[in-house]
Amino acid sequence: MQSTTNDIEEEWTPVFALNIKNASSVGTRKDLAQALGGEFHDFRKVFLGTDASNAKLLTKMRNIFRWHNSFQNCPRCTARLNFKVSKASAKCPECDAVYYPPVAPVAITLVSTADKKYLLLVRQKHHPKRLYTAISGFSELGNTSNVKESKDSVRIRPSRKENQQAMEVIDLTLDSSSTSSSCSNVNDLQCPACFSSFEEILKEGNAVMTTPCGHVFCESLEDTVLREIAEEVGILVENFQYMGISQSWPFPNNSLMCAYLAYADRSQTKAD
Secondary structure (H helix, E strand, O other): OEEEEOOEEEEOOOOOOOOOOOHHHHHHHHHHHHHHOOOOOOHHHHHHHOOHHHHHHHHHHHHHHHHHHHOOEOOOOOOEOEEOOOOOOEEOOOOOOEEOOOOEEEEEEEEEOOOOOOEEOEOOOOOOOOOOEOEEEEOOOOOOOOEOOOHHHOOOEEOOOOOOOOEEEEOHHHOOOOOEEEEOOOOOOEOOOOOOEOHHHHHOOEEOOOOOOOEOOOOOHHHHHHHHHHHHHOOOOOEEEEEEEEEEEOOOOOEEEEEEEEEOOHHHOOOO
16 A cells, blocks of 8 residues: 655555454464464464554554444444544444544553662562562542641531432632532542541541542542552552653553653562
8 A cells, every 4th residue: 555645755564453362263263374474372472472563553443443432432422433444433324423442541650769779669569470560650630749738728518318429529729619529439438648537527427529638539640649549558658750751551441651751769568
């Protein structure tokens, strides 16, 4: 395939992906591998072992396949969506709504001492032995580790519903009682940043507008950095910076990894 733009000719190589992942496709996979003189491998192993260019292609194809499989009907009118071959989008033939694959922002942070002699890595229970990683987590609407300057700027109000399942937070510094959001971690009963308990407040029938320590809910990527470090290793970082680097990541589904570097005092850490 050839494309000409501004009198400059560039050679383009078309790339195709085929989604064959079900019980009835076992024979098809074997026949295809034999016809092409190749073999099938685990996606994660191939993804982690290939170069950046191929990793991007694999990420794009995997994310589009998953989106096509899980998002097939219009959320507005339930009509069957038409997917465009030339771009990752879907259009409803009935109400003309256009949809694009969602992207999940993730903050991944490498924690270091100020002199950069030591790094803090973590190991999840599901990881293979000797696999350690930087600290990462999704940016979530319902959480934050942004500390209010004054605890008087936030308040707790009685719950309007019995057995309320969501905690509400309101920021009085905006001079508007309508600026609020919901938090899904009502069962955590602890501040995700400093672990202060607010179980008694919930037992008294109040909706939590803020944790007793003054942390509020609703976060940016920078808030995610602080919260995830506090949640996973229980330390406070002195400062951190965005490294100006991001990467698409196919696990669990269409994540956008944004890289940060944070600094912490080594005395706060203790190896397991």
